Amino acid sequence: MTTGNPWAAILAGHGDAVAVRDDAGTALSYADVLALRARFDATLGRRSLVFLRTANSAVSVAAWLALLASDHATLAIEHDLAPERLAALVDLYRPDAIIDPETTITPGPGGTALHPDLSVLLSTSGSTGSPKLARFTAAALLANAAAIADYLGLTAAERPFLALPTSYSYGMSVINSHALVGACIEVTAHGVMQAGFWDGLKNRAATSLSGVPFHYDAIRRLGLDRLATPTLITLTQAGGKLPAPVAAKYAEWAAANGRRFITMYGQTEAGPRLTWLPPEYLASHAGAIGVPIPGVTIDLIAADGSVITEPGVSGEMRCSSPAIMMGYAQGAADLARGDELGGVLMTGDLASRDEAGILSITSRASRMIKLFGTRVNLDDIDAQLARMDVPGVSFGQDDQLRVLVEAGDTETVRAALIAAFSFPPRGLMVKAVASLPRASSGKLLYGALGQAWEAAT
Template sequence: MLGAGELERRIVRTVEILARLRPGPLFCGMRNNLASVLRYLAAFRSGRPVALLDPDLSPGILAELAGRFRPAALLGFTHAADGSAPARRDTPEPHPDLAVLLATSGSTGNPKLVRLSRQAVLANAAAIATALSITPDEVGPTSLPLHYSYGLSVLNSHLAAGATVMLTEAGLLERSFWAHLDAHRCTSLAAVPYQYEMLRRLRYDRSEHPAIATLTQAGGRLAPEVVTEFAAKADRFFVMYGQTEATARIAVLPPDRLADKLGSVGRAVPGGRLEIDDGEVVYHGPNVMMGYAETAADLARGDDLGGVLRTGDLGHVDAEGFLHLTGRLKRIAKIFGVRVNLDDVERLLRNTGPAAATSGDDRVTVWAEGLDAAGCAGLARRLGAELRLHWSGFDVRPIDRLPLLSTGKVDYRSLEGRG
């Protein structure tokens, strides 16, 4: 276990190591281990922008991203040796406020990077620590990837509160995860909807892990009955709503309002404000991103949004300020907390015959013409492999003929009405 003093010494040493690299942003394969955390904290300390990415990105995707953003170095990736990247040719210096870059869509499609300022990261860490009442006595495990904004926010908020983070690369289905969790007396557990479904199948029993007092949930809608079930297994159960574009969290539902606000995602985090504009949820706060980046030149841009984020979500705010989500404006779905562009899914299906993708609760429904049950199962596994997500996140269904609008486009509303 590292105390604050030893952590500080290691950060300083890592700052010195990073200083030997060329100036410019870093690409870091962000694992749930100490080496990755030290790189992240050292880059943050030294004012060097760092992109926290899936360490197991395929060589092709990693090369495409590196070609667009021209990082000074690639560190911690499975398919790339640590070291300097090719020279950055005539690229403007990153904006001095830029601190962290996160991918918008996990490992799928052609992700843009979200540009997060130092202020945004610090503001959201403090807001989460306040909203969740995180104290220095708390111990939180890395139950989510640290390159995912929700997982990163657990690290940031605990450090901001002077609390402890248990680093583990084990998953919830591995015995070692629970052995480490119990050995270090972890007091909380953060999870996305599919992980709560896993915990149901595992018959999660609080009596077996008595130190866990707090459960938190974000990353998509969790069925109300599951919320109620797990709220009974903890002293505190927090339902939360957020987006990478807001650094992590936008709203938190306090445990004492679960019963009368079931289905809501809560009130805006401290320092933030919610409004509804023509049905769309709009968030105002210091944790809003500076904007997107698609190339290295975009890293030099300042704050494009001025603290205002149009979320793309539909909803309403009730008289007490609690947000209730009702849908999405854009064709983006979440599978196991990872955002997936439904148009990207359909592009992968072009050679399989007519098919269309719609979003459901924590999964994508694919409607495919001309397939039998075996073909549907095979297509689900193929999509899982292509997008590096578990195949169960794709519900592939046979259909005689896709419904079309008079324009010849797929009638998605009709498909969604089939359930």
């Protein structure tokens, strides 16, 4: 199968350079990636919808790149996604094939029509396995990867140390942007609290590290001297707002040690990066999201639809970018749809600009939080509670998912939600109340949930 996908020629241009290496020392070249693509094509036989179950291994990352450079449409999911969630996705989207982390191909039900431009599907809610997906062209992801490579100054000499999952848009963007320039991605399955993580960071001569707020808060607690690896020059952070005092601490450390600490903002629907805070602004603007990345324009929109021009006034961010998704999918029929957004995304986040043009988030307009870097749609949690026949509601803030229930054992409910969504246990708490706060109409009073939580047992 031949492909007009721009990624194919890009990867071919890197020849036998090592593309990815893992904890076991397994190393695969860009030529190996293209050979894997040829094997997938030969087995699948035609353009297909593929579910790729990813893991942090060399062969799994190579499989992602092979499919990215193919004519197939791919949904990347975690290999340990709860079985019932995977089954629901298979029933809803009917993939032609499911590829596991060792690249074994299992036939799926098939029969889904695909738009000619559709290349990648990304979950809008990370590891929850939400049926709502963002649809992308290969060119959109290439545009975002090129912008990232531009503002970070990436070259083939980079060796990013990657612990983030491929199925997470941030992890995917690290892979894509470094593959674009022919770098070697040093992938690890170790977590930041494990000795193997720090041994790998040093022994594999990592040049950069990417993490979400949880990672950098954990590193701060462990001691920033852990980052003393001589080759480590750049640290990037996305996946939620890093508290300003923590960001300021890293700014101080980076300045004292000749390193770069770069905070970024994005959304899965944007492919995913939208803004970055240049290091020279970090000390004076800790907590800000910075300026648009190359190719992105951001307008702040008032409630009446007008564009806000004065500094210090909040409005919803409207982003224009060649990397914006084609639109959402909530079922198989949506995969045949074309571009519905025209490169423009209303983010649902409210922000303001200061006199220097630096953007800062002021509030979030949608029912979304980020749980240790994973985007969580609270409506998905409420729907699961309904399926469990448990009267309840979810709310909270980044890294603090809270659930109030009117019935059922709280520990049982908590365990069921953790199992259903693969949530990190430390991020979820459940409390019981006699009744949820409601208006006389019966409508739930979301603004009163915090007070009810504090009064609950």
